[in-house]
Amino acid sequence: MHAIAIYDLDKTITHAPTWTAFLIASARAQKPWRLALLPLAGVATLGYALKLVDRARLKQITQRLLLGNGWQDARVARAVADFADGVIADGIYTGARAAIAADRAAGRRIVLATASYAFYAGAIAERLGFDDVIGTCVVRDNGKVRARIEGENCYGAAKLRMIEAWLAGEGIARDDATVRFYTDHVSDAPTLEWADEAFAVNAHGPLRLLAKLKGWTILDFER
Known part of the structure; x- marks a missing residue:
């Protein structure tokens, strides 16, 4: 029997969402003139709030605005390392570190499943001792990172599909695994139901209410 612990990233393990912070930090370090385009990124975010663009499209627009559509791999690697080091230094919940350590000590395989881009979330996961990463993938070609998602945005029902695909790729039958799943957001309800x-970790209102109805364990990694 395979024992697996799957964690969401943003606001489950980290104090704050990581995508916008990564964009701004990377632009400031490598392409500071692009910070002048932040108001346009704000317009795109408003478009998402008004349901004019979806989350995947929003990611692609903001990446193109702040990092461009042809970010060289060497620059990506530097930005990822710097950002991951900063998050690890002061952006991780103490409770998350303790839960990860406890799951590891219990012999569970530790997996990150996040809507964040895997190319930088993986660096955070590596520093925390995760075994595997499931995340949103980005198109790479000719030694450059493009502002386009490859496959699905690892969010909501798509996250569960990607976890199931990962299990299949690892040759693990669902009946041969016991899975625990940690998340802060109600969008992950499909995976919570499946686990x-x-x-429900650091849960916002809708998830806290659903967790009480479903009998899911409520945790606070801030304490």
């Missing part, structure tokens, strides 16, 4: 043990 053997569901944990």
Whole structure:
């Protein structure tokens, strides 16, 4: 039997969402003139709030605005390392570190499943000792990172599909695994329902209410 612990990233493990912070930090360090385009990114975010663009499209627009559509791999690697080091230094919940350590000590395989881009979330996961990463993938070609998502945005029902695909790729049958899943957001309800043990962590109002109705464990990694 495979014992697996799957964690969401933003606001489950980290104090704050990571995508916008990564964009701004990377632009400031490598392409500071692009920070002048932040108001346009704000317009795109408003478009998302008004349901004019979806989350995947929003990611692609903001990446193109702040990092361009042809970010060289060497620059990406530097930006990712710098950002991950900063998040690890002061952006991780103490409770998350403790839960990860406890799951590891119990012999569970530790997996990150996040809507964040895997190319930088993976660096954070590596520093925390994760075994595997499931995340949104980005198109790479000719030694450059493009402002286009490859495959699905790892969010909501798509996250569960990607977790199931990962299990299949690892040759693990669902009946041969016990899975616990930690998240802060109600968008992950499909995966919480699917997991053997569901944990609502630092839950916002809608998830806290759903967790109480479903009998899921509620945790606070801030304490």
